[in-house]
Amino acid sequence: MNLNHSLTASKICFYGAGSMAEAIVRGLIHKQVASPDHIAMLNRSSQERLVYLSDRYGVMTANHEESKRSYLQGASIIVLAMKPKDAGEALTQLGPLLQEGQLIISMVAGLSISTIQALLGVKAPIARTMPNTSCSIGQGATGISFSEEVTEAERAQTLSMFEAVGTVSVIPEEQMEILTGISGCGPAYIYYMMEAMIAAGVDGGLTPEQARDLTVQTVLGAACMMTETGEEPSKLRADITSPNGSTQAALEVLNQGRFLELVQAAVHRATERSHEMGNDVKEALK
Template structure:
């Protein structure tokens, strides 16, 4: 791979064309990290899905074996975006076709770098990633781990790809499960809390629309305050908690119900389950 070739000049092939692949493609094009004509998207069967993506984004598409082989062969970066159950067959077939220097970027949850390389049958450069669903609106949080074969240029390419859909944290691969617990599944915890806040608001007499709008703006404002001020959440919490006031009364209920411990336990259980699922994926594929 030419070391002075920028991401914008390279061909990126998405092997799988689901919602996360679409989110990243949208970000790449919107942030002008890659032009539509430099991106191809492949899937197994749905011509309708590929037609939509081609019309919506102007990318190249393909689902015949001939088209797949051409796009995969031409690509400098191959993004694995298929379902875990489809990965084994796809990667075993892909391995013999790889050229030296082609970069593999995986979006597949639970699939380790060593398992990817074992399925490919070659020690290809691999970036393992864990984006979250907020990537679909450009506000994602993505964890990335790199194999030792990845060059500095390739690292920069991967970072630019995922910075197009949010923020990026480069971590050792053994930390991928706890990252999954914090940011990979994290949006669901926030939505769960928001559901409860909206329900309480409507129980108290607000209209569902009012309760939703107030809850959404409150969560958005709180997150923005942390970004804008750079303050620790504990300080921001204390700043709005008057002694014996209504906020303190609410926080005392949350504390008595074990709120903090429950959230921490949820994050750790998510990480543990992610690890279990990863082992199951490995056993099913190898």
């Protein structure tokens, strides 16, 4: 099977037209995985937003109920991209419109497969995903869990869609929260450290532009080193840490502040919070 062809032939309807939906659409079109005239984007009220998306990407758009129903019923793939607070009403209305053979891909944070199926009122095939913001530049990391109703062809279509905007990990749904703690929230941890590095550079006399450029390239280079060498971070760290050198002195300060423990605690707290938010969404939608 040609995976790209199987997705290109599909009509994809994004139920929600926010920044993450736009990122996925941009990747699909840029990688020629899907054609703009096979993509529809819907939202509740912002006609200005839809005009922008139509003008920039050439996709079909709608926010009138009759047109939205038509696009939803005619889609091979429906991507849930609304806010969690809007999911209950939207999915309850979507359920009766579903046709046999339609795949539901959810990007709604905290919304479990069982909750989606309960709101729809039907055991539809569901792919639950957790992309991160780096999808907007084609460098995302997306976790995907599939319901048992998803076929091999539908799995292939889902993978093609998110591989167009980065890397993909297929995981059991119960691991979605830890994935959120690592890759979903992860860019923020890196940005936070970069803020501190830039501030230290400015304190030391560099211009803000110099400190920013040096920090950005350092982080980018470190990530590329891991990707291209395949080495573990502990090995790469050891390679540049000379005994009694400046790197060792810096790492000793981080160790005194329990850097590793703090980062791990942050990931686990994000994981816990993701689970709490999921329960909140489930309770709110009852």
